[in-house]
Amino acid sequence: ERRPECLINASGIGYYGDWGDEVLGEDARPGTGFLAETCVEWEKSALDAEELGVRTVLMRTAVVFGKGALQVFLIALPFRLFAGGPLGDGNFWFPWIHLDDMVGMYRWAIENREVRGAVNATAPDVRRQREFAKEMGKALGRPSWFPTPAFALRLVLGDFSSLVLDGQRAEPRNAQAHGYAWRFPTLASGLALSCTLSICASAAACGGKSLKRGTATSCAPAPAANTISVIEGASATMRSAGAASRSVTPRS
Numbered sequence: 001e002r003r004p005e006c007l008i009n010a011s012g013i014g015y016y017g018d019w020g021d022e023v024l025g026e027d028a029r030p031g032t033g034f035l036a037e038t039c040v041e042w043e044k045s046a047l048d049a050e051e052l053g054v055r056t057v058l059m060r061t062a063v064v065f066g067k068g069a070l071q072v073f074l075i076a077l078p079f080r081l082f083a084g085g086p087l088g089d090g091n092f093w094f095p096w097i098h099l100d101d102m103v104g105m106y107r108w109a110i111e112n113r114e115v116r117g118a119v120n121a122t123a124p125d126v127r128r129q130r131e132f133a134k135e136m137g138k139a140l141g142r143p144s145w146f147p148t149p150a151f152a153l154r155l156v157l158g159d160f161s162s163l164v165l166d167g168q169r170a171e172p173r174n175a176q177a178h179g180y181a182w183r184f185p186t187l188a189s190g191l192a193l194s195c196t197l198s199i200c201a202s203a204a205a206c207g208g209k210s211l212k213r214g215t216a217t218s219c220a221p222a223p224a225a226n227t228i229s230v231i232e233g234a235s236a237t238m239r240s241a242g243a244a245s246r247s248v249t250p251r252s
Helices: 034-052 070-080 099-111 129-140 150-165 173-177 187-205 224-246
Strands: 006-012 055-061 063-065 096-098 117-121
Touching: 006 034, 006 099, 034 055, 034 150, 055 099, 063 070, 063 099, 063 187, 070 129, 070 187, 096 099, 096 187, 099 117, 117 173, 129 187
Parallel strands: 006 055, 055 117, 063 096
Antiparallel strands: none
């Protein structure tokens, strides 16, 4: 029977629940609540592959930034409407990772046979949400002082409000120990590209008019060539990662 050498399980950083300011490595205990308990059961099923001799990696993914990312669009929307700012008191931690590093980390896990078990798929620069809001405002050229009260989020989202009001101070210790090199290690670098590409895409739909004030970003007359280059680059990265996964010799 032919078996793959490696199974990468797409889990979530919500595995840890909300532990406040506690620093969370991959060996931290799981949290409670729907999301944490779902991640625990999901990973438990994936680990059955270890009994068959298949190296298993549990990717606990944070919020992913990148062109076209739904999270970036939803988070950026109030800022574009000049109503952006902290969520609740903004004191909780906000782990994140750029799409390029997410793809890179999957490839790294496939190629590096020493990597197994849980991996915190986050950038090393984890900030509190209020600091993230400030950086988002800078990237978009918008104010970032308008808070969204926690009670309003709980009223609208109910039990799901924990998804936007709870955070994890998760550190990517496994990736750091095994030499993964981030393309976007800092929040400023990750947001700068994500927000600029998102603005340019919106400007193209509006006839080439930039949606950002100031001189930091200009989308006129049309960003089509840049957008195509980004898409081609991402496609090449994905094809390369796919080739790497196919080149792994399966077990007998």
